Amino acid sequence: MVGLSVPAEVTVILLDIEGTTTPIAFVKDILFPYIKDNVLEYLQTHWEEEECRQDVSLLRKQAEEDAHLDGAVPIPAVSGDGADDLRQTIQAVVDNVHWQMSLDRKTTALKQLQGHMWRAAFTAGHVKGEFFADVVPAVRKWKAAGMKVYIYSSGSIEAQKLLFGHSAEGDILELFDGHFDTKIGHKVESESYRKIADSIGCSTSNILFLTDVTLEASAAEEADVHVAVVVRPGNAGLTDDEKTYYRLITSFSELRLPSSS
Ligand SMILES: CSCCC(=O)C(=O)COP(=O)(O)O
Numbered sequence: 001m002v003g004l005s006v007p008a009e010v011t012v013i014l015l016d017i018e019g020t021t022t023p024i025a026f027v028k029d030i031l032f033p034y035i036k037d038n039v040l041e042y043l044q045t046h047w048e049e050e051e052c053r054q055d056v057s058l059l060r061k062q063a064e065e066d067a068h069l070d071g072a073v074p075i076p077a078v079s080g081d082g083a084d085d086l087r088q089t090i091q092a093v094v095d096n097v098h099w100q101m102s103l104d105r106k107t108t109a110l111k112q113l114q115g116h117m118w119r120a121a122f123t124a125g126h127v128k129g130e131f132f133a134d135v136v137p138a139v140r141k142w143k144a145a146g147m148k149v150y151i152y153s154s155g156s157i158e159a160q161k162l163l164f165g166h167s168a169e170g171d172i173l174e175l176f177d178g179h180f181d182t183k184i185g186h187k188v189e190s191e192s193y194r195k196i197a198d199s200i201g202c203s204t205s206n207i208l209f210l211t212d213v214t215l216e217a218s219a220a221e222e223a224d225v226h227v228a229v230v231v232r233p234g235n236a237g238l239t240d241d242e243k244t245y246y247r248l249i250t251s252f253s254e255l256r257l258p259s260s261s
């Protein structure tokens with residue numbers, strides 16, 4: 001039978017979002033343009049609020065770390081010298097966000113602001129999370145078979161909960177045992193996967209990680225996590241070497257759990 005046998009020691013399935021559960025087009029054509037189009041107005045409206053202050057402070061710290069990068073956009077502190085100064089600072093934050101997004105950066109600072117901005121769009125029902133058709137039925141099946149299912153995405157945990165809590169298939173948050181984002185570490189660093197296993201309370205070899213990005217698969221594998229690379233319409237192509245080396249699936253339905261026939 002066609003499919004990929006899940007090793008018997010696997011008790012946890014860890015899922016990436018963009019390119020794995022969800023079309024890249026949904027993120028690139030719906031979620032990201034929402035940020036680009038609304039960030040100026042969002043900052044103007046929420047500037048004095050504590051959550052927004054913290055988001056800007058994190059972006060400023062990130063801008064300091066990025067100062068050596070080509071095209072980096074610094075964010076000056078507000079000196080308190082009137083409306084022009086405030087306007088310039090807000091514009092610098094907008095430019096910084098646009099610059100980071102042009103490079104598809106996955107910094108915690110950018111992802112935190114994005115999560116807060118998407119809150120209004122998801123809760124008002126203007127945006128609904130999208131998943132490939134095989135995702136929800138497969139996750140339900142895995143759960144029924146006793147698997148734990150977690151999410152690990154560069155999108156902030158808050159954004160992940162919005163996506164699954166306000167989806168085209170309703171609120172499906174209950175299907176997941178927990179969520180991880182870049183606060184635990186970046187997805188291309190193997191240490192992140194060790195920390196995730198510690199946090200779940202299992203061994204790394206009890207985890208199967210599904211992702212579209214081979215750099216992430218490689219980092220997970222280095223930590224002794226089982227991996228499969230997910231090939232979806234719209235994903236970046238894989239090299240011939242990657243196609244040979246990694247176990248590939250095009251649908252979650254291809255996974256064969258140890259007890260299933
Ligand atoms: C609502 S999740 C937003 C997706 C996102 O911002 C992102 O960067 C996705 O990255 P992933 O690690 O899931 O490929």
Ligand SMILES: [Mg+2]
Nearest residue numbers: 016018019212
């Ligand atoms: Mg991905």
